[in-house]
Amino acid sequence: MITxxxxxxxxxxxxxxxVYGERKIAAFIQNRLGPxxxxxxxxxxxxxxxxxxLQKEDIxxxxxxxxxxxxxxxxxxxxxxxxxxxxxxxxxxxxxxxxAGLFFLLAIVSLDVLGILMAGWGSNNKFALFGAMRSVAQIxxxxxxxxxxxxxxxxxxxxxxxxxxxxxxxxxxxxxxxxFGIKSLGLEVxxxxxxxxxxxxxxxxxxxxxxxxxxxxxxxxxxxxxxLPESESELIGGYxxxxxxxxxxxxxxxxxxxxxxxxxxxxxxxxxGWNTPLPNIGTLALADWTTxxxxxxxxxxxxxxxxxxxxxxxxxxxxxLRVDQLMDLSWKYLTPIAVIVxxxxxxxxxxxx
Amino acid sequence: xxxxxxxxxxxxxxxxxxxxxxxxxxxxxHAAMLLVIVLLGVAGLYVLFRAEFAAVVxxxxxxxxIVVLIAFGVMxxxxxxxxxxxxxxxxxxxxxxxxxxxxxxxxxxxxxxxPIATQQVAKLPEDQVEYIGAAFMTDYIVAFELIAFILLVxxxxxxxxxxxxxxx
Numbered sequence: 398m399i400t401x402x403x404x405x406x407x408x409x410x411x412x413x414x415x416v417y418g419e420r421k422i423a424a425f426i427q428n429r430l431g432p433x434x435x436x437x438x439x440x441x442x443x444x445x446x447x448x449x450x451l452q453k454e455d456i457x458x459x460x461x462x463x464x465x466x467x468x469x470x471x472x473x474x475x476x477x478x479x480x481x482x483x484x485x486x487x488x489x490x491x492x493x494x495x496x497a498g499l500f501f502l503l504a505i506v507s508l509d510v511l512g513i514l515m516a517g518w519g520s521n522n523k524f525a526l527f528g529a530m531r532s533v534a535q536i537x538x539x540x541x542x543x544x545x546x547x548x549x550x551x552x553x554x555x556x557x558x559x560x561x562x563x564x565x566x567x568x569x570x571x572x573x574x575x576x577f578g579i580k581s582l583g584l585e586v587x588x589x590x591x592x593x594x595x596x597x598x599x600x601x602x603x604x605x606x607x608x609x610x611x612x613x614x615x616x617x618x619x620x621x622x623x624x625l626p627e628s629e630s631e632l633i634g635g636y637x638x639x640x641x642x643x644x645x646x647x648x649x650x651x652x653x654x655x656x657x658x659x660x661x662x663x664x665x666x667x668x669x670g671w672n673t674p675l676p677n678i679g680t681l682a683l684a685d686w687t688t689x690x691x692x693x694x695x696x697x698x699x700x701x702x703x704x705x706x707x708x709x710x711x712x713x714x715x716x717x718l719r720v721d722q723l724m725d726l727s728w729k730y731l732t733p734i735a736v737i738v739x740x741x742x743x744x745x746x747x748x749x750x
Numbered sequence: 751x752x753x754x755x756x757x758x759x760x761x762x763x764x765x766x767x768x769x770x771x772x773x774x775x776x777x778x779x780h781a782a783m784l785l786v787i788v789l790l791g792v793a794g795l796y797v798l799f800r801a802e803f804a805a806v807v808x809x810x811x812x813x814x815x816i817v818v819l820i821a822f823g824v825m826x827x828x829x830x831x832x833x834x835x836x837x838x839x840x841x842x843x844x845x846x847x848x849x850x851x852x853x854x855x856x857x858x859x860x861x862x863x864x865p866i867a868t869q870q871v872a873k874l875p876e877d878q879v880e881y882i883g884a885a886f887m888t889d890y891i892v893a894f895e896l897i898a899f900i901l902l903v904x905x906x907x908x909x910x911x912x913x914x915x916x917x918x
Contacts (some may be wrong), residue, residue, distance in 0.1 A: 465779065497806050497879055503809035511786055511813070514821050518779055526825070533818060557879055 398667060399632070399697050399743055404481040412653045417443045419709050426713040439496065444445055453642035461639065465519030469638065470647035473512030477654040479505040483562035484661055487671045487693025488569070492560070499557045503544060506617075507660065509651065513636050516648075520639040522745050528635025531720065535616055538727040543613035545735035546606040549742035550666045553600050566595050567672030579749050589674025590684035595669040602741050607667045610680060610734050611704075614659035616727070621712040623723060656708055657701065664700035671697040758798050765791030782821045789813045803878045870891070 417432070424431025432439030457463060467627065483489045495501050510533050516530020554562045560736065564570055568590030572613035576584035576593065577600070586593040597603050616623040637648040664670060671693030675683035687696075769788035774783050789812045796805035822847050886894045 462777075462779070465783065495802060497803050499805045499878075500803075500810075504806045504814060507810065507814035508786075511783070511821070513826060514818065514825070515783060518821075518825060530822075530825070535821065537818065597838050 405478070408478070408650070408654055408657060409483075411657055412445065412650055413443045414655050414663060415656075415705065416446070416649075419712075422706070422709045423713045426710070427433070447646075450646050451477060451643060454641045455644060455646075456639075457640050460521045460731070462519040462521060465515040466639070467519075467644075468552070469512050469516035469519055470644045470651070471512075472515060473509045473651045474506075474647045474654065475663060476505060476509035477651045477658060477744045479508075480658050481654075481661075483559055484658075485563055485665070485670060486697065487690050488688075488711070489690060493560075497557045499551065499562075500549065502658075502662070503540075503547070503558075506655075507536070507540060512651075517636040522635070522639055525636050525638045528638070531603050531634060532619060535619070535723060535727075538724060538732075539613040539616035539623075540597035542609050542727060542735045543617060545732065545739050546610040546613065547666065549606045549735075549739050550596060550603060552739070552742045552746050553596065553603065555746075559670070562596075563665055563670030563672065566599070566669040568594070568677070569672075570594070574599060585677075589676045589678075590672065590688075592669070592674045592678055594672065595667065595674075597667045598745075599647060600742070600745055602738060602745055603667060605734065606742070607663065609731050609738070610666070611659075611707075612731060613727075614663065615708060615711065616723075618655040618659055618708075620652075620656065620708055622715040622718050624717060656705060660701040660704035661697070663704050664697060669674075669696075670700075703739050754798060758795070761791045761794040761798070765795070773839070779821065782817055784825065786813050786817050787821070789817070800874065801878075803882055839864050 419433045420442070426574075432442035433494055435441040435445050444553055457466060480502045482493045483502050492498075508677050512530050513532045513536075520526070550562075551557060554565055556562055556565075561748065565572055565574075568588060573593045574586050576586050585738045592598060597607060611630075640648060670676075673687040673692060673696055675687050677684045752822040765788050768784045768791065771784045772781045775784065788810060793808040793813070796802070796808060828842070
């Protein structure tokens, strides 16, 4: 239920703020002002755009394959949103209690490929079909390094349950946590908590894993520099060229939903989920003070927002990749590195921890 | 009717209707998309039978992988003159015979295995992932390694076929 009661309204709110934030960040990076007209500092710009979008006519092209065309946005959004079902929000609020939670998330999110194919094919438009082809090829290729980088985390933390994984990264854990995961150092940091017990610090090799995860995640979300599927300058808008009104809005919602999901997942897998970043220092028990039901949500969302900011920053910094460079990056660089990291993670788990 | 029963019949009916839809539709892409519904419905049934892991694998491999492959294959083939890819129903009688024969043996097999299977399910541990992983590495190691080997062969073969051949 938490998914519907919290994540759905949160996602809708996030998209409104996210679009405004993205414009402002883009404007800042490009040394201009961004939206300034509607409301103070242009805060209401997204609301205005939203109202305009909702009033648009829902156009069904004459030559389109009606059923596929109309169902596609729903499939994409449903697939992305189903991933939220297993996210743990805070201490007591764990989402769906699926033992294979992380695996389920990866599986269900990969279904959005089908929605994209349906949109591209159903539109009966070459640009849409090109966009869909590129998008599907890209998403399937990048699922390999994404899965391998996540597998390293799973190996280190020995569970697929995201809530359990989060608990093992903070002061609430029952297992001993050693500094940098090296047992022979003999420094037990489980009671200190804070950032010292996060996965990236528990086993520093996961930093490489995180970089791979983040790059692959950007590609999964079709974000720049991997936005070839919808590259405006060559494909008009890719698979959502033919859509208008609320159905187009659903594509936008799914894109931002995917961004948010990748950010949440990155925060949970590598940066301690809802655990506080502040450690206990002697009598200054910062970690104990900042752990709790409401703090948990605050930290998780805060970490996700930082990752979202990095995504936007990347978008306005790097140019778009070419198709062959895109495939090279995935198959020739990310996948081999991810396999090596996976191997090191296994060895690390056996010998160090 | 418990909620589980309701969910069971829901998935059953959805799967059945989508399956019939595959037979009746003439449009290949529609058939592929209906196949997704069938596979997802079966995954739902797996969940109801406490086989979460099998359900997730079903979604990942079949719905997310195989169907995309089928759809890709259809989209990459050239469209015929009239612009639409259509299928027809051929060899209706042999197909009916073969499938009803298979169905008969499936029912027989299920009835035969039912008591054993029920005991097995009752013995299943809570943590399925760990159990399956351990079983792969101990009881089923030969099958596991063989499949891994065959997949490697397939991968190498696919890479060879896809290679750009210079004319000899």
